[in-house]
Amino acid sequence: MSLPETVPATARIELANRIVEASRLLVSRGMNRGASGNISVRNKMTPSAMDGFLITPSGIDPAKMTSDTICQMNMAGEHEKNIKPSTEWRIHRDIYLARPEINAVIHTHSTFATTLACMQLDVPPFHYMIAVTGGNTIPCAPYALFGSQQLSDTVLDTLGNGYACLMAHHGMVTIGNHLDHAMSIAIEVESLCEQYWRILQTGHLKLLSEEQMNEVHEKFRDYFKK
Numbered sequence: 001m002s003l004p005e006t007v008p009a010t011a012r013i014e015l016a017n018r019i020v021e022a023s024r025l026l027v028s029r030g031m032n033r034g035a036s037g038n039i040s041v042r043n044k045m046t047p048s049a050m051d052g053f054l055i056t057p058s059g060i061d062p063a064k065m066t067s068d069t070i071c072q073m074n075m076a077g078e079h080e081k082n083i084k085p086s087t088e089w090r091i092h093r094d095i096y097l098a099r100p101e102i103n104a105v106i107h108t109h110s111t112f113a114t115t116l117a118c119m120q121l122d123v124p125p126f127h128y129m130i131a132v133t134g135g136n137t138i139p140c141a142p143y144a145l146f147g148s149q150q151l152s153d154t155v156l157d158t159l160g161n162g163y164a165c166l167m168a169h170h171g172m173v174t175i176g177n178h179l180d181h182a183m184s185i186a187i188e189v190e191s192l193c194e195q196y197w198r199i200l201q202t203g204h205l206k207l208l209s210e211e212q213m214n215e216v217h218e219k220f221r222d223y224f225k226k
Contacts, residue, residue: 015041016054016067022106022183023062031110031190035061037171038086041179042096042103055092058084087147094152095159095175102175104182112193113172116140120168123196125208131216132188133174134162143168164189 019039026032026039040055052074056062060069071085075093079085086092092105116123123130123138130138141158144151155173158165163185164174172189176182199205208216 012043012054012072013067015043016070018179019054019056019070020062020065020067022179023056023065025183026106026108026110026186027062029187031108031186032062033109035059036109038088038092038107039179040086040089040092040105053092053096055085055089058086088151090147090149090152091155091173094156098156099175101177104176104179106174106176106182106186107167107171108186108190109171110186110190110193112197113166113190114170115197116193117166117171118169121166123166123192124205125213126196126199126205127192128208128213128216129188129192131213131220132185133164135160136210136213138164138166138189138192140166140168143170146170166193 019041022039023032023037026037031037035058038056040053042053052072054070054072056065057069057071069083071079071083073079073085073089073093075097077089077093079089086107088107091107095102095105117140120140120143122140125136130136139158139160139162141151141154144154151167151170155165155167159173159175163176163182164172166172172186172193174182174185174189176185
């Protein structure tokens with residue numbers, strides 16, 4: 001189908017190239033493999049009309065992505081002809097609709113986040129850096145079929161006002177005010193999940209108190225948001 005005129009072509013190409021680069025970075029860091037995972041960034045459909053977003057395509061390895069393969073969508077779920085968007089586009093669309101301050105969404109199948117997600121575990125406040133996700137825990141959304149509206153609904157509910165959650169038997173989602181923000185959180189969440197998984201092997205878990213985490217949140221008031 002034909003969509004309205006998007007942002008100027010040069011700006012769109014630049015944004016699409018940033019998505020391609022970010023997708024390849026996730027692979028290089030071992031956070032995705034092959035065509036798994038997806039990334040989107042909000043943009044404007046027209047100067048005066050509704051928001052839209054650019055999203056990675058379905059089933060294409062980042063090594064083979066180009067700016068031309070990045071898909072433009074609008075909030076009605078319509079997309080450009082001949083470019084099939086990620087099967088998880090509903091998660092991205094629904095986050096943008098519910099959270100107007102959010103401008104980027106990242107979904108990965110990174111090893112340790114996915115391991116804990118397959119155990120249906122939240123990540124509790126064992127380390128102060130969990131505060132970068134906006135809460136005192138990294139919650140795990142209940143399982144739902146990939147690509148389904150049910151999955152999008154559960155992810156949105158689990159995220160609440162936070163910036164990250166796990167997806168049971170699936171992976172993780174992080175969001176941010178911009179792409180670098182969402183990427184920084186994704187990298188930090190995977191690191192925290194690895195640390196937590198290793199601690200679980202010892203059977204010796206100590207957690208920070210709510211008061212201690214509140215102190216961290218105060219310190220992190222503007223963390224990653226510039």
